[in-house]
Structure formats: structure tokens, C-alpha cells
Amino acid sequence: MKITIIGTGYVGLTTAVVLSYLNHDVAAVDKDSSKLNQLHDGKSPIHEPGIQTLLDEVHHTIRFTPNVAEVVPDAELIMIAVGTPPKKNGEADTRHVEQAAREVAEACMPNKHYTLVVKSTVPIGTNRRVAQVVENVFTERKIQGNVSIASNPEFLQEGLALQGAFYPDRIVVGANSDDAIDALRRLYKPILEQTFAPPSALPRPATYHLPPMMTTDPNSAEMIKYAANTFLALKISFINEIAGLCEEVGADVTEVARGIGLDARIGQRFLRAGLGWGGSCYPKDTAALLGVAAKTGYEMQITEAARTVNFQQRTRIVNKLQTILKTLKGKTIGIMGLAFKPNTDDIREAPSLDIIRQLVTEGANVRAHDPIAIPNAKQALKDISVTFIEDVYKLSYNADALILVTEWKQYHRLELRKLAKHMKTPILVDGRNLFTPREARTAGFHYIGIGR
Numbered sequence: 001m002k003i004t005i006i007g008t009g010y011v012g013l014t015t016a017v018v019l020s021y022l023n024h025d026v027a028a029v030d031k032d033s034s035k036l037n038q039l040h041d042g043k044s045p046i047h048e049p050g051i052q053t054l055l056d057e058v059h060h061t062i063r064f065t066p067n068v069a070e071v072v073p074d075a076e077l078i079m080i081a082v083g084t085p086p087k088k089n090g091e092a093d094t095r096h097v098e099q100a101a102r103e104v105a106e107a108c109m110p111n112k113h114y115t116l117v118v119k120s121t122v123p124i125g126t127n128r129r130v131a132q133v134v135e136n137v138f139t140e141r142k143i144q145g146n147v148s149i150a151s152n153p154e155f156l157q158e159g160l161a162l163q164g165a166f167y168p169d170r171i172v173v174g175a176n177s178d179d180a181i182d183a184l185r186r187l188y189k190p191i192l193e194q195t196f197a198p199p200s201a202l203p204r205p206a207t208y209h210l211p212p213m214m215t216t217d218p219n220s221a222e223m224i225k226y227a228a229n230t231f232l233a234l235k236i237s238f239i240n241e242i243a244g245l246c247e248e249v250g251a252d253v254t255e256v257a258r259g260i261g262l263d264a265r266i267g268q269r270f271l272r273a274g275l276g277w278g279g280s281c282y283p284k285d286t287a288a289l290l291g292v293a294a295k296t297g298y299e300m301q302i303t304e305a306a307r308t309v310n311f312q313q314r315t316r317i318v319n320k321l322q323t324i325l326k327t328l329k330g331k332t333i334g335i336m337g338l339a340f341k342p343n344t345d346d347i348r349e350a351p352s353l354d355i356i357r358q359l360v361t362e363g364a365n366v367r368a369h370d371p372i373a374i375p376n377a378k379q380a381l382k383d384i385s386v387t388f389i390e391d392v393y394k395l396s397y398n399a400d401a402l403i404l405v406t407e408w409k410q411y412h413r414l415e416l417r418k419l420a421k422h423m424k425t426p427i428l429v430d431g432r433n434l435f436t437p438r439e440a441r442t443a444g445f446h447y448i449g450i451g452r
Ligand code: UDX
Pocket: 154, 155, 156, 157, 158, 159, 229, 232, 236, 269, 270, 271, 272, 273, 274, 275, 276, 277, 278, 279, 280, 281, 282, 340, 341
């Protein structure tokens, strides 16, 4: 199929690369000229495992352009995958989505059928709004357009984006017209039937089953995205709340998570206690859901509480350290990990940023390490004094404590003894329960985990 994707962020670029690999004819639009230059050179502007290898394979088949009008007329299906940043009141700002819809409608040929798919995470009701925008442009143009609109929320997990795109749990489509549903079914046919040869770095998981394509109405599809993210966010907040109580009563939250997760109704995943969630989705989407609810006068107490618990985790860890060190003033603290989770350079809403800011406010000297997120963190923290360190062992030199914020695999392979040896006081606050208390203590650390 001939497809145009608008937006080449995490969602847009991953989708473009995957659909191109599946032999669709893909054009990708982005207004950011530096991003486009990189893409023209075949370089991925995002850090995502496997994306560069796949881009090497398909980039010559994808047409990258800043111009919607250049590629929309010929397209059969157009996907909007632009950002929906939070507004001051938490609601998602759909300005870019509406602008993209307008440009699409301006470029559509009369008498040709198009399917316009909204992939961006948007407030419930945006589909209707997009249909309205398109209709208004057609009226201005005095043409009879023929566009079917669909909502196709994206469940991309950073660090596992390609895995999730080739082997999704489900595909959700919200549309009122059979044409749109049919177009999306044809688009995803190779995935729904798993007829493609897996890329060498991404073998099909042995236990993988064919994914269902669930079709529903547009409002429900938009709601599914918010409800899914909010549910996962509150699952994590729940285990973090239990972790707090585990500390009070002398239980180990990792054991508790294992024990409750063995109940198939609960499941093992997303029960890792730690510093809570960050990233571009949970903080933004839970706030947006509350924004949608507030507009209707509906109270969402569980979602509110999940957010409160989440952000408290960041303060709690600093308070814990303060209790142990008596004061943070003048103390040297090493931060292990800046990205909001491993395998990404994304630092949006990362716990590391809040923790570092609090430490600096309390008068601590902060050093920070991350395998790949230092450039982004430098930018985000440029207003405060933080020393960024390339060699993780140097974090420990004369330090008063280390806080592990992101559970990068390479941290687990570190020689803990070597880290502890160079410290003024060998305190390790393991914000992700990456190490066992025993291995850390054997290496000479005073170990503090979460909920254990
Ligand atoms: C999430 C959803 O998983 C994805 O489906 C949606 O499309 C976008 O939001 P992402 O933000 O990339 O994806 O990351 P995810 O792996 O879900 O982790 C989010 C945060 O939760 C991270 O900060 C992670 O460290 C934290 N987390 C995750 C925990 O603290 N404990 C867990 O058990 C799992």
C-alpha cells in the first residue's frame, strides 16, 4: 500500500521503518529539518535498539520530506503520528494533530478515497474533531472529499519498539466505516498473519500467537490507549506503595511481587518496585486522562493516587539518603543512570532529573553517569551544576553515596567491590532493586533498596 506517515518521532519512525520492511511504499513527513537531514543520510534521530540496522536496510525505499502536499495526493492511507505535548492543565495539546489533518485535507485529491489514521495519543473525541477539520477544509475548497477516519492507538514501549511493532499483543482500530477498517486490515495483514520473514535481529518469539485486530468505535479506541497506560502506571504505583509498607514491617517487596504475580489474574509483569515511572507516556497520559475527566466533572481518585505515589518515590529516596547521611550539604552523590529506563536516551520525566534537582537544592555535589543519555540530560539540567562522568567507576571516587536510578544491564555487570573501595562512605541506594542486598553487602556496601 502507498502510505504517508506524518511525524518521525519514536512512533512515526518506528512505524515507517516497520511498514517499509513489510513492503509497503512509505513516505515520511517531518518539519524538523535537522531530523530530516539525518534521515536522508540514513541515520536514526532516535536511539532505539535495532532501529539503525533496520533503517540501513529500508531507508532508500522510504521517501523523507518536509512537505505533506508532496506525498499525500498519491497515498492510500495517511497516518498522523505527531506529538501531543501536555498543556499547562495537563490536557494533551492536539494542535499538531489538527494542523496535520488540515494539511492532509488541503492536499487530498477530489474523488479519490483516503484513509486518515490518527496514531498519536489524543484525548477522547479527537477523531470527531479531526473529521470536522477535514470537512471544513473540503468546504473551503468547495470539493467533495472522500476520507475515512480511524483511530489506531500505538502501544510502543521504548527500548522494545520494534519488538512491539512486529509482534504486538493486539492491534486496536476505532472507526465508523468499513472502508477504514478494511484499509487497516490490509495494512497490517503481514503482522496479523505473521507472513513476513523476521529481521535477523528480531526473531519471532517461540511462544508468540497471532495478534487479534480489535475493531471498535473511535472514542473507545482512544480511551483504550489512556486506560491501558493508566492501568500499567497504577500497577507500578501499587507495588511501590506495597514496597513502602514492606519497609515498615520487614517484608521484601521482590518476594511479595513474585508471590502475587504467580496468580495468573495479577501476572508478573509491571510489578517491579523502584523509583516509579517516567517517560513520555505515563506522566502525560495519566494527567491527560484526569484533564478529560475534570472537564466532565468526574473524579478519578485511583489515577490521582497513582500519580501521587509515583512522584513521592523520588522525594522518599532523597529523604532516605538524608536520614543516613544526616545532611546532604557538601556531600558528593553519584547518580547511576539518567534515562527514564534502560535502552533509551530518553530523559523525559525521568526520575533522575527530579532526584538530581532535589539533591542540588539540598546542597549536594552531584555527579552523574549514563551509557547514552548524558547529552540529553546535560541539556535538561543546564541551569544547575552537575558533573557528568563517562567512566562509571569514577562516580565513586571519594563519593558519600551512590544512587542507582536506571537499571542499565551494564551496571549489573560492574565490579561492586571496585566501586565501594573508592568511596568515602560506601552507601548504595539501589532505586531499582537491581542488586541483591547480599551481593552489595558482600562487596562492602551499606545497601538500601526499595521495599526490602
Ligand atoms: C509505556 C507503555 O508500556 C506503552 O505501551 C505505551 O505506548 C507508552 O508508555 P514506555 O513509556 O516506553 O511505554 O515505558 P515502560 O516500559 O512501560 O516503562 C515506563 C516506566 O515505568 C519506566 O520509567 C520504568 O522504569 C517504569 N517501570 C516499569 C517500573 O518502575 N516498574 C515496572 O515494573 C515497569
